[in-house]
Amino acid sequence: MGRLARSLRDGIGFDTLLVFFTLAYLLAFAGLPLLYNIVLSFQSVDMFALGSLFHEVTGLENYRAVFEDPLARTVLWNTILFTLGSVLFQFTLGFALALFFNQAFPGSTWFRGLFLAGWVMPGLVVGVLWNWLLSGDFGVINWLLLNTGIIDDPIFWRSDTDYSLLAVMLANIWYGVPFNMILLSVGLAAIPEDLYEAAELDGATAVQRFFTITLPMMRSTIGAVIALGIIFTLQQFDLFAAITSGGPAGSSMVAQYWSWELSFRQFDFGRGAVIAVMMIVVVLGVAAIYVRSTRQETRL
Amino acid sequence: MSALNENRKNAVLFTIALVIAAIYLFPLYWMYVTSLKTNSSIFAVPPEFLPGAPQWQTYALIWNESDILRYLKNSIFIATGVTLVTVIVGAGAAYVLARYRSIWIDIALFTILMLQVLPPSLMVTPIFVAFTSLGILEYPRIGTILAISAKTMPFFVILCRAAFMSIPRELEEAALVDGNSRAGAFVMIVLPLARNGILVAALLIFMQGFGEYVYSASLIADNRLQPASIGMTNYLQPNVVTWNAIMAFAATYVTPILAAFVLLQRKIVSGLTSGALK
């Protein structure tokens, strides 16, 4: 038996083959499209020549045009606000729910299961549903807020420049809470019960136990959940398309939607690609954070 | 703590759970209620929280007019394909990435995560062009499955990696000592042990495939092969928006998966939380 065959049968070759298989698939179906976007960002792309990879090279011209666009600052700020706001609330609410359902009371598993309902919905359906809930004149949310005296005048969630981004964020938080809750529940269940019992014997309060046991033991889970949350939020597209389309007057425009809008509404594929490249840079950082967080993992 | 106190505590927790679940599920409830209203009672002020006269014929209309059954079949076909491809291509990598701890593993993990940065709306043009020139779009649903799988893969790998981490290494090593090849130990010992975690992750991937829109919209030109997400947007045309019909379509679309989840949720949640995914 040759060395290679032996390695494939008994050694590291087997592992390499498995990872290579997956990576090759991803590089072909996700890596090449990524590369295509990077190449486009340096070119002037004619809308009727999408089929070819090479067009007139214009260097950094597209980048200059994007940064000079008056909308660029709004988009940058909105993207940060949307991502951090969504992840913060999804995570906090998800964690609170995970802790709540971690107390075994009758029906707790059953109730936790109900929350998955939000997650299994197609993004498009969620968007359409929230568009309807948040409508200004006939929306049920406005009606509830008005009748409980929380607001005096209806809020035009989709059409008021002060609320449009918040409207999409609300829907996105609703959509993302179950995902956070379930993954965090998994992490909570992995903490050995005897750690808590020992701490309780030592007289630690519930709050102390949370900060000295729960949080440290959950570090790798929290890192993974937040990293995935940021990446998923940066990809959120359906909700924008269904609720505000980035408007009015660009007030709820975020990077991923703007990039699509430039490419497929104004047919300026070069500038659309520039924003895609910017997003790649951001996700590089987020992915690095995730990989670091796996260092804290313990294996049985 | 006395039994009485315990009971009272449980009752309080149960009530709180009931309230937050009701708040959380209200949007879904509103979808069902709206789908049963007439076109004019939809806009009534104050809104009707119970439909006075349920308009079941809206569902009949959707059923007859929009070929929803055909759309749902396509959705199931695509979701099944995505799940199979993702599991077959992804499980091995998840296992390896859980098994070792080195800079190369870090790099592989980083690359896998990185590759899911762009939303499908920005990936679809190059994929469309490449698939067309390779002839993959002769089989548009297969092409769509391949494209979606690249999107779901990183998530699956990360979930499954957690499942593989919970399997004691000694069991696998014992199998190797008994003369099994690595592949043999992987298939005979490790995969069965990680079964629950893989199944649950696969189920979540199935859901993503079931609801996918962007790739299906662009890669599948033939109406007869399109999934329900596309069928629904036909109801969102600028000139045919009727909220009750849209909500009825949405309800028909999601009710099967919701029902499956309510029936299976005990297994899913316990599969996720009690050991399988540690």
Add this chain to the structure above:
Amino acid sequence: MKRLAAAAFASGLMASAAFAEDVTLTMWTESSNAPEGVFAKEFSDMDNGIKIDVREVRFDDLVAETLRAFATKTNPDIIAIDNPDHAAFASRGAFLDLTPMVEQSDQIDMDNYFDGPRSSLTWGDGVFGIPRASNTIALYYNKDMFRAAGLDPDSPPATWDALYEAAKKLTDPSNDVYGIAFSAKASEEGTFQFLPWVQMAGGSFDNINVDGAAEALDLWKAFFDEGLTSPDTLTRGQWDSTGTFNGGNAAMVISGPWELKRMAADTQFDWGVTLLPVPSDGAPRASALGDFNLAVFANSEHPSEAFRFLEYYDSQVERVWPEFTRMPSRKGVALAPTGNAKIDAAAPVFVEQLQYARNRGPHPEWPRISKAIQDGFQSALTGQKSSKDALDDAAAAIQKIMN
């Protein structure tokens, strides 16, 4: 008579196609219930050796999908395309110049079409399609509400001032009634609704910042600022806005003839239609020219078969009003009675309004020009800029695109 003509036409086709193999054409359209979808089905069912496969593509995605398909030569043979998007395809040679076929044709004569629709599909010396139909916008108003507010339902507002006064009188927050509904959405629909106001003030898409245009935009802004229209007008399309009118939540709405069927069926009040109000008595009228064109792709393998479908479409043009409430683009086609008194009363108003309808473009860069116009009115309506500044910025952006 109509049926007879169709039958004669079909038999003519049959004779010429008797020995040919069955040819399958593909057509992309927004809806298979639109006239071209229905006619294509009839055409396929005839024994003429030609079948047409219809694919529905969402209106919003039609151009993007078509570009992608064109890039990979997987585009259809025939497409129904929104008329402002036509020029981009015609100018790049994506569509087939039908001039030689039209010259041979006994059915299609370009001189029969109104100037507006014809120029939207003409580029250089070529003719790149036929109009599907035409539409335009006018002012619908709720006569019952007019009476209740002490306004004369027989003399609806004819000038901008009168429109503003009427909207003010008709607005009734306690009953959830807005004075007026329209669409100021950041999409082609918004451009379609706003451009006529600029044109009535003497401007045009390449001269968007004339003085009167700022006045028009100020009027729109007053509708918003004074609560005379729903704030959701900024994000709602025409169909949804008209829905609020039909439901009695708006006393007037600006929209087109495609609303007539639903309005006649859904409303429980007396309503009428009138021409779009002008800046002042005697000022020039303007309106938007909408609807789709049918075009054949230059790379189609069966151009003559595709053209035969266009001929069939043209032969059935009398049906587009009574069956689809779309207005024929061909001169001399009377709008046949539909049997519904309200719709038949509205018909002459739209016929007159259509005389003043103007094209958007034609310009190959129309989507970007349109976007600049949308940015203009939206930034003014949300209070980010004054009407004057917003339109000046839009004009500068449009100049940059056009040069």
